[in-house]
Amino acid sequence: MMDNLKIDHTDGIATVYISRPDAMNALNLKTLSELIVVLQQAYQQADYKGVIITGDGEKAFVAGADIKELAALTRDQALAFAQNGQRLFKLIEDCPKPVIAAVNGYALGGGCELAMACHIRIAAEEARFGQPEVNLGIIPGYGGTQRLTQLVGRGKALELMMTGDMVEAQQALAVGLVNHVVPREELMAFATSMMKRILSKGPFAVSQVIRSVNAGFAQQDAGYAAEAESFAACVNTHDFREGTDAFINKRQPKFKGE
Numbered sequence: 138m139m140d141n142l143k144i145d146h147t148d149g150i151a152t153v154y155i156s157r158p159d160a161m162n163a164l165n166l167k168t169l170s171e172l173i174v175v176l177q178q179a180y181q182q183a184d185y186k187g188v189i190i191t192g193d194g195e196k197a198f199v200a201g202a203d204i205k206e207l208a209a210l211t212r213d214q215a216l217a218f219a220q221n222g223q224r225l226f227k228l229i230e231d232c233p234k235p236v237i238a239a240v241n242g243y244a245l246g247g248g249c250e251l252a253m254a255c256h257i258r259i260a261a262e263e264a265r266f267g268q269p270e271v272n273l274g275i276i277p278g279y280g281g282t283q284r285l286t287q288l289v290g291r292g293k294a295l296e297l298m299m300t301g302d303m304v305e306a307q308q309a310l311a312v313g314l315v316n317h318v319v320p321r322e323e324l325m326a327f328a329t330s331m332m333k334r335i336l337s338k339g340p341f342a343v344s345q346v347i348r349s350v351n352a353g354f355a356q357q358d359a360g361y362a363a364e365a366e367s368f369a370a371c372v373n374t375h376d377f378r379e380g381t382d383a384f385i386n387k388r389q390p391k392f393k394g395e
Contacts, residue, residue: 142175143167143193149186156193161200164247169225176216176228179236186340187332188232191239192248192256195321196263198240199248204273208381216369222247223361226254227281231351233344235335239328240264241321245303250277253284256347258314260306260326261321266314269301273384274392276375277367278348281362289313319373379385 143154150368153175192198210218225357229236229251238255245267252258252266260266268281269306276282277298286294289312297304308320319327333342371377376392383390 138319139171139174141165142171144175144278146184148333149336150189150329150331151185151187152189152191153178154191154193158194160203161197161243162248163195163203164222164251165203168324173225173228176225176232179232179234183250185234186336188238189237189239189328189332191326191328192241192327195242197248198238198244198249199251201246201248201265201269202242202279204381204384207273207275208378208385209371210289212373215278215372218364219365219368222250222279223365225298226250227383229254230256231347233293233347234257234340235343235347236370237328237331237332239324240266240306240315241324243267245277246277247282250279252280252283253288253314254280257316257331258311259317259319259324260315261263262306263321263323264306264309264315264316264318265303266309267301267305268298269303271299271301273389274374274390275371276364276368276382278365280361280364282364285314287354298392343388353370367368 139298141157143156145152155164155168157168220283223253236255238252238258240252240258241259242263243265244252249266249268268277268285270276282298293312309315310318379392380390
């Protein structure tokens with residue numbers, strides 16, 4: 138029994154709904170641990186042929202990490218926090234079964250990183266994407282600096298991460314962040330239809346497509362390590378404490394660069 142996930146397992150497709158409605162489906166440690174269980178099942182069980190990840194409700198896919206949890210981390214805890222998240226998202230990226238993100242609403246911070254770890258991203262017209270961590274005096278820690286750059290290129294990735302700006306679904310499509318944009322009421326049917334098309338192909342061949350594409354990025358481990366270290370370093374700063382406190386208390390932060 139999952140506390141923060143709802144799972145519909147039909148015809149070999151596990152549709153996973155991230156369900157924390159009071160927190161805009163934000164990723165806390167409990168949710169991440171439950172996602173690990175689902176991914177392990179996908180790896181190990183033959184009746185898991187593909188996974189679709191989406192958000193419960195209409196407003197959010199995943200609106201980010203749990204800021205209250207994040208604000209309490211020490212530097213060492215922050216390093217472990219980033220490394221654990223990176224390991225989970227690598228499990229998704231390397232899964233030999235297809236994983237599709239059906240982005241129904243806000244995909245910000247860790248939510249954008251989760252979507253980017255999936256093999257294919259389909260967005261509802263109302264979806265919004267962003268890596269707004271700089272607004273908290275921190276950086277993406279779950280692989281966002283690496284995967285966003287891979288998907289949209291260095292210049293656009295730097296712009297989005299340094300400004301913290303959100304992009305609408307059509308702009309995300311234009312820059313290569315998502316594969317398709319569809320009306321919200323068609324999102325799950327579209328994602329399921331695409332998954333069934335993929336599952337009609339040779340399963341071993343599909344797994345080798347995933348493996349071969351990922352092999353092209355296999356030498357970027359240093360980038361992920363640098364991201365985790367930088368994420369942890371930010372936790373020691375005045376700006377991080379100011380940014381998270383401002384977010385929690387709904388006020389404008391006053392950053393000092395220290």
